[in-house]
Amino acid sequence: MADLSVEFCGIDSPNPFWLASGPPTNSGEQVMRAFDAGWGGAVWKTLGEPIVNLNSRFGALDIGGVKVAGFNNIELITDRPLSVNFREMAEVKRRHPDRALIASLMVESRAEWRDLIQRSEDAGCDGIELNFGCPHGMCERGMGSAVGQEPRVLAEITGWAKEFASVPVLVKLTPNVDDILVPGRAAVEARADGLSLINTIKSLIGVDLDRMAPLPSVAGEGTHGGYCGPAVKPIALHMVGALARDPGIDVPLSAIGGIATWRDAAEFMALGAANVQVCTSVMHKGYRIVEDLIEGLNEFLDAKGIASAAELVGQAVPNFREWGDLDLNYRIVADIDADRCIGCHLCYIACLDGAHQCIHTAQSPCGAWHGEPDHGQRPRATVLPPVRHEPRPGLTAQVPWVDEAECIGCNLCALVCPVPGCITMRESESSNERLSWKERSASADQKA
């Protein structure tokens, strides 16, 4: 059994799985049930000056029958009285002293920040998260992402928080910026103890084609909202990784964005996150998902011989490089396992229309490129008549094969093949030494 407990800028929790600030952390009753289910920590639904929420406020992106691949909301911060929230927080902390309880805050004036930080600490919170991320509603009032997008304001408010707080201060970043390093560095320079990211991405989830209005529909009208859920994971991964490998960022990172499984969590941690936070997946499936987050991560660490979750953190960071550092001479080719192939020809059509025309089939006239292998270097300006192949010896007619000399190893076929393990990308010997674009340009410069 690996040790899953983590310490995040001085805050201990029995596992790295925290609930992100949002509907699942809206009330004491909910957070207590979440802790009973096994969550290691929770960032309370953002507190601030009481607001009024719209009723119709969520939208989702479904893909091919998969529900809520992406999620979008136009909800604001808490709409419950501050005194009620603080009373509940105190009770949660009293009942669950071993879990991390973080107060998420968003107000305007220095005096308001001082007041809320004080009341959060009085309620027993282990840390404060500054919500500089909300991309809708609050930013129009000069808060949320309006702060996160303005490094000077971000630094100023972070400075106030550090001045007033005795517990660690986390800054939650908005992804709605050109370069995440800019607000990240600003927060660190202002002495933030940790960074959490990402908040939601500015988005418009869909259009109601009957009412001719953006979704979610509020009386036949709509507005942009914040995007999250599994679909945003790649964006969050990139931003977390970018901060993790930046020498200017020396504080722990709390990764948020599209985490649904232990594997997502492990990927974020390998890319530098010290812990993770989850919102949408819990809204979709409930607190119970933490059971497999814990068990799956445990099994994974054991299988890899990694003793603790903390040890996993950052293992993939050194391999996260610039494009120009990668080896131009690295060569792989697609390899089809005829025994597993079910004959769907999705690899064939993907390679034909979307890649390099080098998968062939004997089942019907084959429209692929049949010239000398040249990786597309010679002109291909006519459509050649399809070729009739004899089935390959040893292959049934419906199993396609790869012209390895022409294959550029782009992975497309392996990505579309519906059968696990059927197409693998095999390393083929390359006669050339490792050569990156930077090295190549440098030697070209030398010659010139």
Next chain:
Amino acid sequence: MSIDPVQQWPLGEGLDPNRLECRFEDAKPPYTPAEALVEANRCLHCFDAPCVRGCPTAIDIPKFIAQISSGNLRGAAKTIFRQNMLGASCARVCPVEEMCAGACVYHALNGQPIAIGRLQRYATDVALADERASGRRLFSPASANGRRVALVGAGPASLACAAHLALAGVSASIYERDGLPGGLNTTAVAPYKMRAESSLAEVEWLLSHGVELRTDTTVGTDIAWPELMATHDAVFIGVGLGQARSLELEGPGVWGATELIRAIKNEPGFELPGDVRRAVVVGGGNTAIDVARELAMLGIAEVTLAYRRSRADMSAYAHEWAGARQSGVRLQTRLQPCRTVHHRQRLVGVVFQDAVNGREVELPCELLVVAAGQSPWAALVDAGIRLNADGTVWTQPETRATSLAGVYAGGDCVNGGKEVVDAAADGRIAAHAMLEEWGACG
């Protein structure tokens, strides 16, 4: 939401609601929208898909399933009908296990092929219901081009051919011997797959594209073949197969299979005799299995299928036999029927010879059904058309043209008795060949 296109159609109104077939429920009931979406989303959208090769009309199956997923149900129905104007009945009656779904790649992936027939039924049912409700036609015929075609027999082959012709602006007239159109779709197909009213609803829809139908008109008797040929630009022969070959078992309590099925399906107020507790069906093909299963489903306590050779020799599809067995039909093999046993003018049993030991065995029963297959029409020779040795009509494979110029043929009378979808394929191929011949192919 009821999505069955039936009752509303006038032709079906002539059917008696007290037909025995009305007691059957659908073996594969229509999908709800939720069921259809779950199933449609499973489809991998194969390229050069094996399921398409398995369909005699080569419907673009991945395309119509993707159209169900995207919510374009009218588009899905058009994809189906463009290749197969009998797509609605085929969705119900096709032995998909032997055709499209039998070829689905999911057999190799997890053994759960896509339910293509049920998805096809969903798409066509919903689109046809929408067409009726909205008045927006799926297809509108081209303007008349002056060509006239006569089609003999109103079964699937002629209906498909006529509909494709009508859409291309040809004046198509069908001559049908019976009072009801639809051929075996109306009179023979197992009622747990499709009842006569659905067949007639489909016929009505096909006719609504401008096809003319004359029932109670036998070509060769009421109109001479030469007259038909002389007055039309082309003639399509879709007469199906003829009378069953008799096995020389006769007497009270003895029925031919197609006769009995037809009575169950079409005859107003028809009932099985009340004293029948045991039935014996002689045969090993799909018709024998159908009738045996129908009898078992109608509540006859003991239904025995008696076949003269081994289980492996039976021509019936494996899935059809599995269905019959589930309904309680028992099988006895290697029994050659010899004679019936009657007592006071009532059937009490059938005597068989056991092919293994030569001994005689008597199976007691009150009903005997003989499924002996159908035979091709010798009468077509009179019309001067070349027949094959087995009596089927000779045609050119690419065009379905017969040996007589301007005369085409398709369906059971050409293939010796296959499926509805084969007849639909022939009808379309012949229609396109005619249009191409006239340079009218759009």
